[in-house]
Amino acid sequence: MNNHTDTNPTIPTVDLEPAARQITDLLPGIHEQQLAGPTPCPDYTVRELLAHVVGLATAFRDAGRKEFGPTTDTAPDAALPVLAEDWREALPTVLDELVTAWRAPAARQGMTRAGGVDLPGDVAAMVALDELVIHGWDLARSTGQKYEPDEASLLVSLALLTPGDDAPRSETVFGPPVPVAADAPLVDRAVAMSGRRPDWQPGD
Numbered sequence: 001m002n003n004h005t006d007t008n009p010t011i012p013t014v015d016l017e018p019a020a021r022q023i024t025d026l027l028p029g030i031h032e033q034q035l036a037g038p039t040p041c042p043d044y045t046v047r048e049l050l051a052h053v054v055g056l057a058t059a060f061r062d063a064g065r066k067e068f069g070p071t072t073d074t075a076p077d078a079a080l081p082v083l084a085e086d087w088r089e090a091l092p093t094v095l096d097e098l099v100t101a102w103r104a105p106a107a108r109q110g111m112t113r114a115g116g117v118d119l120p121g122d123v124a125a126m127v128a129l130d131e132l133v134i135h136g137w138d139l140a141r142s143t144g145q146k147y148e149p150d151e152a153s154l155l156v157s158l159a160l161l162t163p164g165d166d167a168p169r170s171e172t173v174f175g176p177p178v179p180v181a182a183d184a185p186l187v188d189r190a191v192a193m194s195g196r197r198p199d200w201q202p203g204d
Helices: 017-029 047-066 087-103 122-143 151-161 188-191
Strands: 111-114 116-120
Touching: 017 047, 017 087, 047 087, 047 111, 047 122, 047 151, 087 116, 087 122, 111 122, 116 122, 122 151, 122 188
Parallel strands: none
Antiparallel strands: 111 116
């Protein structure tokens, strides 16, 4: 867990390692024949979702380092992502680099940029964590694997996704929230708030 003092006490300190590790642990269970299968992201197959995760991990790694360029300045929907053949080795490496980048105190200080959008560093850390949590669920559900994210990561994700009076929801980024019971598991509530059906299965 990051050990520096937050400049904004209303924004939680986040540690990306548990969510990144969840994704890394899923990779051995993804079989080649599943790469062309559907995902909860309508525009992505499993192959393209994996490529998207590689791209977002790279972008937010560089955002944490404050190393701006094509990886941080390009909108994620600029083109359909293409998965490199070495993804099984490349993705765990870039996820480790992402975690390390955001453990540096300077990463959360001042402004940074990701997806062509300028935003405060502490907010970018939350966005990066949410991307890992939700897309980890996407990958697990698409490939028939268990997914057990940690509570702290889920709480950050749910807080980021839940609209407020001073932070209205952007439905250009997320689909409309899916209704779930108030006592539904935390992971189901976070997934539903991202616009996904918690009971989604391949073939739906």
